[in-house]
Amino acid sequence: MxxxxxxxxxxxxxxxxxxxxxxxxxxxxxxxxxxxxxxxxxxxxxxxxxxxxxxxxxxxxxxxxxxxxxxxxxxxxxxxxxxxxxxxxxxxxxxxxxxxxxxxxxxxxxxxxxxxxxxxxxxxxxxxxxxxxxxxxxxxxxxxxxxxxxxxxxxxxxxxTPETIKKKYGIQPKEFIDFLALMGDSSDNIPGVPKIGIKTALYLLSQFSNIRNIYYNIEKIPFLKLRNAKNIAIQLKNNKEIAFLSYQLATIKLxxxxxxxxxxxxxxxxxxxxxxxxxxxxxxx
CATH class of the missing domain: 3.40.50.1010 (5'-nuclease)
Known part of the structure; x- marks a missing residue:
């Protein structure tokens, strides 16, 4: 044993x-x-x-x-x-x-x-x-x-554990970086994308897995079954630099x-x- x-x-x-x-x-x-x-x-x-x-x-x-x-x-x-x-x-x-x-x-x-x-x-x-x-x-x-x-x-x-994270958020632990990059983190003053909250961030990640795929498929976002999908796509386009900066800020170095x-x-x-x-x-x- x-x-x-x-x-x-x-x-x-x-x-x-x-x-x-x-x-x-x-x-x-x-x-x-x-x-x-x-x-x-x-x-x-x-x-x-x-x-x-x-x-x-x-x-x-x-x-x-x-x-x-x-x-x-x-x-x-x-x-x-x-x-x-x-x-x-x-x-x-x-x-x-x-x-x-x-x-x-x-x-x-x-x-x-x-x-x-x-x-x-x-x-x-x-x-x-x-x-x-x-x-x-x-x-x-x-x-x-x-x-x-x-x-x-x-x-x-x-x-x-990975299981409790999946159960609560529906994402993998590594995708939590993308989650913070999208919605921001006020405790650390990480800006995130304006007007994107918890539900929207999790929905986008459920569709595209990570922030890079979200931007790669940004033209599809207005057609998603998501409230204010067109406005969300505009917010993402207008704040691409901030989103990727937020990703860098949220990533713990290994x-x-x-x-x-x-x-x-x-x-x-x-x-x-x-x-x-x-x-x-x-x-x-």
């Missing part, structure tokens, strides 16, 4: 920095310094390691918070987001320190978004025969899903060189004294 592979856990650290900072602000009232993001990520990680106790390999990936190639492609990329609050910023280095203390590997690469690190690392590990569980509720991550790369959606605690082996992701031995000192300093015990 073939031995069951236990997944390597990759956590979308930047997403959860913000998620817990805003979601657990009450923790900051009892501490000398803000610690809501730290506490949230530690608690989440602890729960994950209990739930997936057989998975001894884990890594948390973060943005470097510097401009990336997407900012060069599109100046307005993510410029709708406010600057990081100082009360969150001052938690980052202490968080890295405590994660090191408890033996969890972290990774950030200057000028590379966490999404691109996660995508490249996941595919690199998959090529070596590993199974991967990405912990995130960022919809961009859907494009990374394969039979061996699944997503744990922390908000509703479900596992996202070719970032990452020189980390799966062995480096093994949980290290925890320093109990350092852990005790950390919680004492933050008045969490």
């Amino acid at each position: 073939q031995k069951k592979k236990h997944p390597i856990i990759i956590i979308d650290g930047t997403l959860y920095l913000y998620y817990y900072y805003y979601g657990l602000r009450h923790f900051d009232n009892n501490s000398v310094t803000p610690c809501s993001a730290i506490w949230g990520i530690l608690k989440m990680t602890s729960n994950l390691l209990k739930k997936y106790s057989s998975s001894k390999k884990i890594i948390i990936v973060f943005d470097s918070f510097k401009k990336t190639f997407r900012n060069k492609l599109f100046e307005k990329y993510k410029n709708n987001r406010p600057p990081m609050p100082n009360a969150l910023y001052i938690q980052i280095q202490p968080l890295f320190n405590i994660l090191k203390t408890i033996g969890i590997k972290t990774l950030a690469i200057p000028g590379i978004e966490a999404d691109d690190i996660i995508g490249s690392l996941a595919y690199q590990l998959e090529e070596k025969g590993e199974k991967i569980l990405i912990v995130s509720h960022d919809k961009d991550m859907i494009q990374l899903v394969t039979n061996n790369i699944n997503i744990l959606h922390k908000k509703n605690n479900c596992i996202i 070719d970032i060189p990452i020189h980390i082996t799966s062995k480096e992701m093994f949980l290290k031995k925890c320093s109990i004294q350092n852990l005790f000192n950390f919680f004492k300093n933050f008045k969490l015990m």
